[in-house]
Amino acid sequence: xxxxxxxxxxxxxxxxxxxxxxxxxxxxxxxxxxxxxxxxxxxxxxxxxxxxxxxxxxxxxxxxxxxxxxxxxxxxxxxxxxxxxxxxxxxxxxxxxxxxxxxxxxxxxxxxxxxxxxxxxxxxxxxxxxxxxxxxxxxxxxxxxxxxxxxxxxxxxxxxxxxxxxxxxxxxxxxxxxxxxxxxxxxxxxxxxxxxxxxxxxxxxxxxxxxxxxxxxxxxxxxxxxxxxxxxxxxxxxxxxxxxxxxxxxxxxxxxxxxxxxxxxxxxxxxxxxxxxxxxxxxxxxxxxxxxxxxxxxxxx
Numbered sequence: 477x478x479x480x481x482x483x484x485x486x487x488x489x490x491x492x493x494x495x496x497x498x499x500x501x502x503x504x505x506x507x508x509x510x511x512x513x514x515x516x517x518x519x520x521x522x523x524x525x526x527x528x529x530x531x532x533x534x535x536x537x538x539x540x541x542x543x544x545x546x547x548x549x550x551x552x553x554x555x556x557x558x559x560x561x562x563x564x565x566x567x568x569x570x571x572x573x574x575x576x577x578x579x580x581x582x583x584x585x586x587x588x589x590x591x592x593x594x595x596x597x598x599x600x601x602x603x604x605x606x607x608x609x610x611x612x613x614x615x616x617x618x619x620x621x622x623x624x625x626x627x628x629x630x631x632x633x634x635x636x637x638x639x640x641x642x643x644x645x646x647x648x649x650x651x652x653x654x655x656x657x658x659x660x661x662x663x664x665x666x667x668x669x670x671x672x673x674x675x676x677x678x679x680x681x682x683x684x685x686x687x688x689x690x691x692x693x694x695x696x697x698x699x700x701x702x703x704x705x706x707x708x709x710x711x712x713x714x715x716x717x718x719x720x721x722x723x724x725x726x727x728x729x730x731x732x733x734x735x736x737x738x739x740x741x742x743x744x745x746x747x748x749x750x751x752x753x754x755x756x757x758x759x760x761x762x763x764x765x766x767x768x769x770x771x772x773x774x775x776x777x
Contacts, residue, residue: 499647501629546738
């Protein structure tokens, strides 16, 4: 029934990423970044967590659980991704520092031109003998399908206000619909078999997700920095840009008979695990925020 899907998988992946980037760009304003950049301490620490801690956690988990090459490559690919759109939604819901989350995403997204091919090349060495990473393809697709629509949306929306609501609303809706199509198509065409990789792979992905979330927040706990900054950093580490991961999978791994299915499995399983891991963090900070508000009202009386 879904035999046609593999022929269109790359197109679906590209369109959903462009849709999400148009939506994100519609909500970005330069003024949002001023406060974060004036006091860059939290930003720099959180960025270091994204660039160094998350990839090292992925590598450590891969070695600890002795994961198969495809699962390990998928985990490293996820770790190399910038923060995703849902991270901003959960940060907003939990009353975290949304501006910090946005700046982290934008900067880490810009850095993907360098970090994604570099991390994939360094951390996958020896994991799969037939893994060939076309660096030029990765750079081209990051620019074309991620940075370009983001920049176009940020440029056009202030000049044409009607586009802001159009991109923000329908970009997210279209992107979500296509992601659902990709999940259903992957399952229906036999591209992924959720039960084929056993409990070890699933548990490893969950450990990576939760451990990365907690480790990125450690400096904020130790230094007793802002709760809202800590929450934003943790959420960005938890929810990666799976849209970009799906595009790179479709471009680099979909045709690989040895590791393609495993890479896709990690991307989709992590997307679900990240939402489960992110919800308690958001709910906890939402409760803390309400308690802070009550104390503030009590003190003002």
